[in-house]
Amino acid sequence: MxxxxxxxxxxxxxxLIDKLTKxxxxxxxxxxxxIGDDAAVLExxxxxxxxxxxxxxxxxxxxxxxxxxxxxxGYKAVSSNVSDxxxxxxxxxxxxxxxxxxxxxxxxxxxxxxxxxxxxCEIFNVDLVGGDTTSSVSGLVLNIAIMGKVKKTDxxxxxxxxxxxxxxxxxxxxxAYMGLQILEREKEVYKANPNIQPDLDGHDYxxxxxxxxxxxxxxIAMFSELKVKPTSMIDISDGLASELLHLAxxxxxxxxxxxxxxxIDAKTSxxxxxxxVNPNTAGLNGGEDYELLFTISQKDYETIGANPNFTVxxxxxxxxxxxxxxDKNGAAIELKAQGWNHFKD
Amino acid sequence: MxxxxxxxxxxxxxxLIDKLTKxxxxxxxxxxxxIGDDAAVLExxxxxxxxxxxxxxxxxxxxxxxxxxxxxxGYKAVSSNVSDxxxxxxxxxxxxxxxxxxxxxxxxxxxxxxxxxxxxCEIFNVDLVGGDTTSSVSGLVLNIAIMGKVKKTDxxxxxxxxxxxxxxxxxxxxxAYMGLQILEREKEVYKANPNIQPDLDGHDYxxxxxxxxxxxxxxIAMFSELKVKPTSMIDISDGLASELLHLAxxxxxxxxxxxxxxxIDAKTSxxxxxxxVNPNTAGLNGGEDYELLFTISQKDYETIGANPNFTVxxxxxxxxxxxxxxDKNGAAIELKAQGWNHFKD
Numbered sequence: 010m011x012x013x014x015x016x017x018x019x020x021x022x023x024x025l026i027d028k029l030t031k032x033x034x035x036x037x038x039x040x041x042x043x044i045g046d047d048a049a050v051l052e053x054x055x056x057x058x059x060x061x062x063x064x065x066x067x068x069x070x071x072x073x074x075x076x077x078x079x080x081x082x083g084y085k086a087v088s089s090n091v092s093d094x095x096x097x098x099x100x101x102x103x104x105x106x107x108x109x110x111x112x113x114x115x116x117x118x119x120x121x122x123x124x125x126x127x128x129x130c131e132i133f134n135v136d137l138v139g140g141d142t143t144s145s146v147s148g149l150v151l152n153i154a155i156m157g158k159v160k161k162t163d164x165x166x167x168x169x170x171x172x173x174x175x176x177x178x179x180x181x182x183x184x185a186y187m188g189l190q191i192l193e194r195e196k197e198v199y200k201a202n203p204n205i206q207p208d209l210d211g212h213d214y215x216x217x218x219x220x221x222x223x224x225x226x227x228x229i230a231m232f233s234e235l236k237v238k239p240t241s242m243i244d245i246s247d248g249l250a251s252e253l254l255h256l257a258x259x260x261x262x263x264x265x266x267x268x269x270x271x272x273i274d275a276k277t278s279x280x281x282x283x284x285x286v287n288p289n290t291a292g293l294n295g296g297e298d299y300e301l302l303f304t305i306s307q308k309d310y311e312t313i314g315a316n317p318n319f320t321v322x323x324x325x326x327x328x329x330x331x332x333x334x335x336d337k338n339g340a341a342i343e344l345k346a347q348g349w350n351h352f353k354d
Numbered sequence: 355m356x357x358x359x360x361x362x363x364x365x366x367x368x369x370l371i372d373k374l375t376k377x378x379x380x381x382x383x384x385x386x387x388x389i390g391d392d393a394a395v396l397e398x399x400x401x402x403x404x405x406x407x408x409x410x411x412x413x414x415x416x417x418x419x420x421x422x423x424x425x426x427x428g429y430k431a432v433s434s435n436v437s438d439x440x441x442x443x444x445x446x447x448x449x450x451x452x453x454x455x456x457x458x459x460x461x462x463x464x465x466x467x468x469x470x471x472x473x474x475c476e477i478f479n480v481d482l483v484g485g486d487t488t489s490s491v492s493g494l495v496l497n498i499a500i501m502g503k504v505k506k507t508d509x510x511x512x513x514x515x516x517x518x519x520x521x522x523x524x525x526x527x528x529x530a531y532m533g534l535q536i537l538e539r540e541k542e543v544y545k546a547n548p549n550i551q552p553d554l555d556g557h558d559y560x561x562x563x564x565x566x567x568x569x570x571x572x573x574i575a576m577f578s579e580l581k582v583k584p585t586s587m588i589d590i591s592d593g594l595a596s597e598l599l600h601l602a603x604x605x606x607x608x609x610x611x612x613x614x615x616x617x618i619d620a621k622t623s624x625x626x627x628x629x630x631v632n633p634n635t636a637g638l639n640g641g642e643d644y645e646l647l648f649t650i651s652q653k654d655y656e657t658i659g660a661n662p663n664f665t666v667x668x669x670x671x672x673x674x675x676x677x678x679x680x681d682k683n684g685a686a687i688e689l690k691a692q693g694w695n696h697f698k699d
Binding site for chain 1: 358359360361362363364365367370371373374375377378380381382384385387388389393394396398399400404406407408409410412414415416447448450452453454455457459460461462464465468472475476479480481482483484485486487488489490491492493495497499501503
């Protein structure tokens with residue numbers, strides 16, 4: 010080890026990845042696009058590319074088994090990987106599951122985890138084709154790798170957004186984050202007094218958004234039916250603001266969005282206000298909704314604008330302008346990524 | 355969680371995988387072969403299959419950073435994954451790397467890890483095309499997923515061994531295990547007295563076998579040149595005995611091997627004797643050599659038998675016979691897997 014010591018928190022996750030992978034050169038003609046999008050794009054056959062992506066989840070970092078049932082964890086892990094394939098406008102096909110567990114888990118607990126995985130495989134039409142199972146000296150670690158495919162003419166990258174394109178999101182935002190806040194609140198109540206039952210009543214929608222997020226394979230099918238090909242796309246895992254900035258950077262443009270356009274479900278808003286959180290903050294910075302963020306050229310506005318699955322939230326502008334969120338009074342605030350920095354305490 | 359509690363150690367790794375995955379049904383026409391071989395076999399184009407495999411390594415379980423430099427760890431992690439692609443008679447193409455680390459690692463340490471990964475990518479002609487980087491509350495976790503390809507006519511499964519086929523191994527065995535024993539011994543010496551320098555002199559070969567194992571991509575190229583297609587194949591990660599039993603089970607046959615045929619390097623034998631280990635035990639049960647174990651039909655004996663890269667160690671017999679290792683006096687001892695059970699203490 011060299012003597013210089015640079016703390017990981019100085020760089021953050023994305024800075025670290027850039028730093029570690031900058032010297033890697035692709036040598037393989039089959040590598041069409043490597044690091045830097047939701048999935049790698051690899052040569053397959055005359056008409057198709059293969060997509061490859063992976064995600065690691067650790068107990069105590071990404072989930073807390075105190076309130077996350079193992080069945081839901083399995084489902085969510087698959088769903089979040091499927092979402093990466095969707096973000097390339099592709100279809101998921103196969104997953105591998107690597108699992109590390111300590112002796113404190115009985116076999117029955119792992120069966121629950123795999124039930125959730127199996128259920129997600131069923132829903133998303135994916136096959137579990139391999140994996141690795143090993144022991145852990147501490148918590149549970151789950152890594153999923155996913156393979157999918159996409160027609161060469163259909164693949165969508167983060168980098169294709171053009172000036173004047175419209176910015177669109179699917180579904181609604183902030184629900185998963187508010188669901189997590191409710192779970193955290195009830196965990197604290199429980200820790201203070203284990204005899205008190207958790208009060209989760211009336212929060213079904215946001216709890217489901219947190220515990221059982223659904224990758225938008227339906228939207229990918231819709232694009233095909235509607236004959237719309239987004240100019241760029243990314244999935245919303247870390248939070249809208251963070252993903253907008255990724256998309257802007259990859260496309261060498263800026264994003265302008267309107268805060269009154271953010272699609273926030275009434276149940277998310279109510280919980281946010283109840284907990285003294287600005288609903289728009291939940292929508293902008295809350296992660297794990299696994300909705301899709303994409304851009305379309307203006308000619309597709311008629312097809313997309315009226316569809317209840319989609320909300321146009323802004324437009325793409327020249328890079329020099331900087332990315333902003335504009336409020337009702339026209340005041341523009343610079344967009345900042347408040348998504349997780351895994352290396353900060 | 356149900357009330358029944360079955361300890362993981364009762365099943366072992368392979369029993370657990372069987373149990374957890376038994377209800378998964380493949381739904382996808384592109385899934386040619388899923389769980390149960392070194393890699394999954396997936397439809398690609400008219401002439402080729404895609405191969406997909408994954409491996410997870412945890413600090414404190416699979417490696418100890420006290421004696422495993424991060425650069426070597428990176429190299430070994432890639433090499434062991436490449437070995438899985440070799441075991442299908444395929445060519446590796448792409449990897450993804452998932453990494454979880456705690457704040458105790460500075461950026462410079464991770465740069466060393468990625469140097470090792472980059473070096474292995476160079477040697478094995480593989481591209482790093484994606485990954486995930488996150489924080490860990492305890493040790494370092496590394497998961498690699500690997501994709502490769504194989505001509506449809508060339509793919510080799512564990513299940514193809516036929517009665518009277520010859521059993522062959524590449525290279526030599528037990529070195530990685532004896533290297534680990536030396537490292538463990540010196541660790542104990544160091545713990546007892548940190549002022550004593552580790553005595554690793556003269557152990558270069560076995561230390562390299564442990565710390566920088568080389569996947570046998572050269573052997574796969576050789577098969578192609580020699581126009582030999584093994585009838586079955588598996589890589590030796592857990593130990594020869596364990597892999598022989600996997601191969602026998604998958605092929606529905608038995609294996610008979612001769613203990614005086616086991617290829618043990620002189621340096622491995624010397625260290626084994628020095629440490630009161632039977633060299634054949636190291637060869638039979640020591641894991642992590644990442645050599646290939648395969649079977650050939652007798653017609654290929656002339657091509658393979660005289661080649662110094664290969665050692666014929668026995669033959670395939672009827673399932674009912676049971677698998678044995680035969681000593682010089684003709685005494686047959688039943689083969690038992692002594693490979694790791696990750697869930698036993």
